Amino acid sequence: MHYAIPTLDRADHLRKDDDALEQMFNDSQTRFYPVYQGDSLIQPNEPVPVSVSICKPTNLDISRAIFLGLDNTTACFAFSCSEYTVEQLQHIIDQAPNDSKFVNLRTIGPLLNNHEGSILAYAKALTGWHDTINFCEHCGSSLTATGGGHVKKCPDSGCARLQFPRTDPAVIMLVERAATADSPALCLLGRNQNWPEGVFSTLAGFVEPGESLEHAVMREVYEESRIKTSNVRYLASQPWPFPRSIMLGFIATADSTDIQIDPHELEEAHWFSAEQLKDFGTWGDESDGPKLPRSDSIAHYLIHHWLDSV
Numbered sequence: 001m002h003y004a005i006p007t008l009d010r011a012d013h014l015r016k017d018d019d020a021l022e023q024m025f026n027d028s029q030t031r032f033y034p035v036y037q038g039d040s041l042i043q044p045n046e047p048v049p050v051s052v053s054i055c056k057p058t059n060l061d062i063s064r065a066i067f068l069g070l071d072n073t074t075a076c077f078a079f080s081c082s083e084y085t086v087e088q089l090q091h092i093i094d095q096a097p098n099d100s101k102f103v104n105l106r107t108i109g110p111l112l113n114n115h116e117g118s119i120l121a122y123a124k125a126l127t128g129w130h131d132t133i134n135f136c137e138h139c140g141s142s143l144t145a146t147g148g149g150h151v152k153k154c155p156d157s158g159c160a161r162l163q164f165p166r167t168d169p170a171v172i173m174l175v176e177r178a179a180t181a182d183s184p185a186l187c188l189l190g191r192n193q194n195w196p197e198g199v200f201s202t203l204a205g206f207v208e209p210g211e212s213l214e215h216a217v218m219r220e221v222y223e224e225s226r227i228k229t230s231n232v233r234y235l236a237s238q239p240w241p242f243p244r245s246i247m248l249g250f251i252a253t254a255d256s257t258d259i260q261i262d263p264h265e266l267e268e269a270h271w272f273s274a275e276q277l278k279d280f281g282t283w284g285d286e287s288d289g290p291k292l293p294r295s296d297s298i299a300h301y302l303i304h305h306w307l308d309s310v
């Protein structure tokens, strides 16, 4: 699964060890991954681009560095340069290999290998949190980063609340109908008007407070398509830091067949057979016909899992 390869040891015990953090921060072998307004530093090599880490920038303070973990024995930090001046940003780019540039992970992600994509997704998620959560939600004081950048603490002694990076759960589900004497097995795919022309994907939505994941699946499918479902089975998950979700992938069985889309959510939705899906193009290609979702998405994984099962 893209963005979910656990090859980096998060080394949680080191986050609490200030001496170890400082030693790693100052180690010349340590890798630093800069993120600028959500964009990752990559080198557009052929045939595949690669992520780029740099040496510790001279203007980086340890309080702004986020300890990601250990890649074998090499420490990895991320840091946000979203607030940097043009000169400071150029200082970062000057330390990177030729032609390196900041690129949106959503556009480059499918081309990166999974190890690098996973590190950049992790770095993007944490720097995004640092960019947006700067004040105590209780008393409004400016927060101070601690725990290797994984915790923010209110400095007000009467408050002293801690905040942690937040991940928003979203369910994404392939709804299936078993084959009958009159029809092959079918799956429900819809398209959002904001997607590229022709792209169809599995339905998805955020989990609401006070509901289980299974009920979120059934509710979202019903809200978007008026299809009733049951037998909701968990399959896989994927971190999706755009900006801070985790996608929880399910298969569900349809208990009804007539689709009525919610036009606020979907432009269209249909039942598709495996035979029809085999003729689909893929997100980003130039074909005119219907297309499958992005190759780095869990939706793509769910659809291929279903195709393998029918």
Ligand SMILES: [Zn+2]
Pocket: 136, 137, 138, 139, 140, 141, 154, 155, 156, 159, 160, 161
């Ligand atoms: Zn506070």
